[in-house]
Amino acid sequence: MPPRLRQCVVSALMLSLLLFLSSLWLPQGTIQKCEDSWRPCLSVYTPARQVTPAAVPEELRENNIIGECAGQQFQVSRLLLHLNSALGPASDVLLEPYLLCWEELIKFMEALGPLVGLFTHKVEEKITLIRQLSLEESAMQNATADDPQRVAPPPPHAYRSVRSMLEAELQRGVVSFDTQTPSGSRTLLRLHRSLLWLQLLLGKLGTEREERTMGELCRDAYLEVLAPHHPWLLQRAAELVFRAMPDRSVFLQLVCVRTQEEAEPVMRVVVATIREVHQRTQKELEIRNMLDLP
Template sequence: MPSRLRQCVVSALILSLLLFLSSLWLPQGTVQRCEESWRPCLSVYTPTRQVAPAAVPEELRGNDIIRECAGQQFQVSRLLLHLNSALGPASDVLLEPYLLCWEELIKFMEALGPLVGFFTHKVEEKITLIRELSLEESARQNATANDPHRVATPPPHAYRSVRSMLEAELQRGVVSFDTQTPSGSRTLLRLHRSLLWLQLLLESLGTDREGRSMGELCRDAYLEVLAQHHPWLVQRAAELVFRAMPDRSVFLQLVCVSTQEEAEPVMLIVVEAIRKIHQRTQKELEIRNMLDLP
């Protein structure tokens, strides 16, 4: 076989493998501990820890230290704006600002290199699914409002917030606790798990003083949160991604600072905002026994 043809075949096989793996990148199933699985696991696995809130100094609460960074897609100031906007009344989480947070986080991941950004399209698919469900709900409500025989006021929009979506889908019977269904609730759970992974990663990037690489910090967060939800093949692919992570200087540039010391207070503010979103979502999923949807 000519060398050029052989290279094309190899490249096609690698691309096909990556496409297959990317379909599994976000956590898909219930937790399966290493000792209960017939598949080999990554060597260092520990159950997800309870993350204690980090105290943000009073002088940093004005967020004056977070600046716009010209010439780049990801803006930490925009991420923080969406995070704060997602904090709804009565400890709820508003869905549209939550999805906007994810769109900004996608830009962050894509800025870390093509191997990391390659998997973000699965996040985009999940954002699209929830928005499509929201549009379908709006269409139903508009049809009901225009019905001349309507006798009752239509209920509030089901996809306005995390709480309203979970409750509405439960009442409508579209959430299955036994099989995979394209529900907003199941989709949210996958995003919720990945948000904790990013929370731990950003926290480590802001506080690590040992000079560990971004790949090491990303791997530690992955092992703690997502590895337990992934089959062995995806775990191996994740290892390749971590080894290809860029230098820490790329992260400093993304958050528009020059030194690790400057990055720490910025990350304290951002991580605290992410933690609030995650804790609220965790509570809503937990009280409805949705933390292990297949």
């Protein structure tokens, strides 16, 4: 077998192993996608579909640095819109715009190449699970509201925000600290860890010298955040993905800039907003001792 063909076969086998192992960290089941799609469909949040000038931070708006980038799926302006929308009152995080942030980040990862894009289907499953739990909650509330014998008003929607979801699932006993359960809290924790990985990666892409490759920066962020939660085989398989990362010029195209200097202010605002969302979520998980759910 020619060396190049042998390398392709080994890479394919390792990638299959990676996908199999990564599925072990997800709740298993037959949850159906919302309206046969993982697009937004919750009634508790109706996002703005157009990115208005007010949604773009003043620093970037004044210098005309950021806007809609023609000809591509990922839009950094749309990511910023959803990130800012996720920042709810009283330092809470609203769930639906949080999930919309992830949908935009999925487009970013898929644009980095087919190997990186294969990771995203697991993120889609997590998004779908939380949305399905929210839809079941809405159906239960509607049924209760239609009860002619009911006097008290229905309780607030449990899946409106990170705080309300964690608290409701704890009170209902659906969160296990010993075994894996298909709870929104456990699913959120996995998204939360991955969000920190992307925060670190985007931060490095905005500040690290251009000589460092995209794969090197991905590896650094992975080793810092996700590797401690993955077994040895999964870590080795992830190396294949890092080696397949495209040139950093692809990243510049994705954020619609021409140079590293132009990318820095854009990434500074994006990373700062992701950090705020992550810190708020971290606090809610930490005070409930949920940072190590199995």
